[in-house]
Every structure is written in structure tokens, then in C-alpha cells.
Amino acid sequence: MKKGKNVVIEDGCRISDSVILGDDVYIESGVIIYDNVRIGSNSFIGADCILGEHLAGYYRDRASYVQPELIIGANSLIRSKTIIYAGTKIGENFQTGHRVTIRENTNIGNFTRIGTNCDIQDGVEIGNYVNIHSDVFISADNKICDYVWICPRVLFANDYTPPSNEIKGSVVESFCTVGANATILPGSHIKSNVLVAAGAVLGGNTESGWAYAGVPAKKMKLASQINNHVTGEKAYPWPMHFKRGMPWEEKGFEEWRNQ
Numbered sequence: 001m002k003k004g005k006n007v008v009i010e011d012g013c014r015i016s017d018s019v020i021l022g023d024d025v026y027i028e029s030g031v032i033i034y035d036n037v038r039i040g041s042n043s044f045i046g047a048d049c050i051l052g053e054h055l056a057g058y059y060r061d062r063a064s065y066v067q068p069e070l071i072i073g074a075n076s077l078i079r080s081k082t083i084i085y086a087g088t089k090i091g092e093n094f095q096t097g098h099r100v101t102i103r104e105n106t107n108i109g110n111f112t113r114i115g116t117n118c119d120i121q122d123g124v125e126i127g128n129y130v131n132i133h134s135d136v137f138i139s140a141d142n143k144i145c146d147y148v149w150i151c152p153r154v155l156f157a158n159d160y161t162p163p164s165n166e167i168k169g170s171v172v173e174s175f176c177t178v179g180a181n182a183t184i185l186p187g188s189h190i191k192s193n194v195l196v197a198a199g200a201v202l203g204g205n206t207e208s209g210w211a212y213a214g215v216p217a218k219k220m221k222l223a224s225q226i227n228n229h230v231t232g233e234k235a236y237p238w239p240m241h242f243k244r245g246m247p248w249e250e251k252g253f254e255e256w257r258n259q
Contacts, residue, residue, distance in 0.1 A: 035067040040074030053085040141169030151180040158186045193237045195223040
């Protein structure tokens with residue numbers, strides 16, 4: 001194991017010799033870190049996490065199995081009992097809730113958060129400043145672009161006729177919001193600044209800037225016509241009205257966008 005300065009490893013951890021730990025990494029008890037894992041500086045790994053979980057090939061033929069690299073960027077917070085598979089790349093300032101599973105060949109950007117009990121399957125792409133709340137399931141080959149909000153218990157499907165070998169993920173463009181308990185059907189394309197209402201079942205393509213609701217989901221109204229239920233002010237596009245934790249927190253969205 002190669003470790004930087006001020007690394008703390010609590011009792012009961014199992015860490016492979018090939019692991020690389022940056023400065024000021026803190027690892028709580030019971031953590032397992034397998035081969036070829038690199039963790040950026042100032043990161044915190046909660047109790048009983050497993051990092052670099054083996055891929056399926058390990059169980060079929062351990063003698064010839066080659067462990068892909070897992071990279072976790074600096075300033076990350078991985079909460080307890082999270083499992084992240086080998087072959088995944090995660091940017092800086094990443095956070096998970098508890099008991100998150102992230103499968104292989106997933107790419108995650110910077111400043112992204114994934115909530116408790118989420119299940120991210122293999123080959124998923126997740127951008128920067130994405131907020132995924134608890135109990136979300138994202139099946140293989142889906143793509144979530146930058147600045148997307150996904151509310152609790154959203155499900156992304158990828159198989160039109162399960163069970164089959166033909167899967168197709170969806171694309172969610174930047175600045176979208178997907179409401180709680182929504183289902184996104186295989187091969188959907190959600191354009192920028194779309195609001196998918198809570199409980200909607202959405203399939204196919206959308207038009208940018210509209211709100212979709214219902215089962216099946218239909219175009220209802222421009223999202224910009226929806227008001228905040230508490231303040232009565234406009235709620236969408238949400239970057240115009242929400243800035244906490246965003247890169248435009250100091251300047252405001254318009255100034256940030258035009259800089």
C-alpha cells in the first residue's frame with residue numbers, strides 16, 4: 001500500500017498492497033479495499049465499505065482475472081456500507097449516502113451526490129453536480145448529464161421486453177428534474193430543463209423546457225409556468241431560483257453562465 005501524509009486507518013480493515021491513498025485520507029473500521037484502487041486526498045471512507053469489488057470474471061476464473069482500476073477523486077465522502085466495483089472512475093467532491101452500490105464501468109463527474117440505498121448499475125454515465133436522492137435505481141447504460149436532480153425512488157429501466165439481451169438506456173440532459181417515484185422507460189431522451197412530475201411513467205422523447213406528468217406521461221405545460229407552492233414565485237428553470245451548492249452560488253446563475 002502506498003499512502004500519503006496523515007492517513008488514518010482504523011482497526012479491522014483489509015487493504016491490498018496495490019492501493020494508493022492520498023494525503024489526509026481517513027478510513028473507518030471494517031473497510032475492505034481490493035487491488036488497484038486509488039483514493040484522492042482528504043477523502044473519508046465510512047465503516048464496512050467495500051471498494052474495488054470484484055467483477056463477474058473473478059468468480060468464473062480467479063487465476064486469470066485481472067482487476068480493473070477504481071479511481072475515487074479527492075475530497076470524497078463515502079458513507080458506511082457502500083460498495084463500489086472495480087473499473088469505475090469517480091471525480092472530486094463526490095458523496096454517497098449509506099449502503100450505495102455502484103457497479104463497474106461507471107463514470108461519475110465532480111460534485112455529484114448519490115443518496116442512501118441507491119443502486120447504480122454498470123456502464124452508467126453521471127455528470128457534474130448531479131443530485132440523486134435515496135432509493136434510486138439506474139439500470140445499465142443510462143446517461144445523466146450535468147446539473148440534474150433525481151428525486152427519491154426513481155427507476156430507470158433499460159429492457160423493452162424483459163427478460164431479453166437487448167437493452168437501451170436513456171439520456172437525461174442538463175438542468176432536468178425527475179420527480180419522486182417516476183419511471184423512465186428504456187431509450188427515453190429527456191431534453192434540457194424538463195420537469196418529470198412525481199409518479200410519471202415516461203417513455204420516448206421530450207421537448208426542452210416542458211413539464212411531463214401522468215401514466216403514460218404527457219406534455220402538460222411549460223415548466224416555467226409552474227410556481228413554488230410556498231413562495232408563489234416561479235420555480236423553473238430551477239437554476240434561476242436555486243443556488244445552494246452550485247457553482248453559481250456566489251454570482252447567481254445568469255452571471256455565472258455569461259462569464
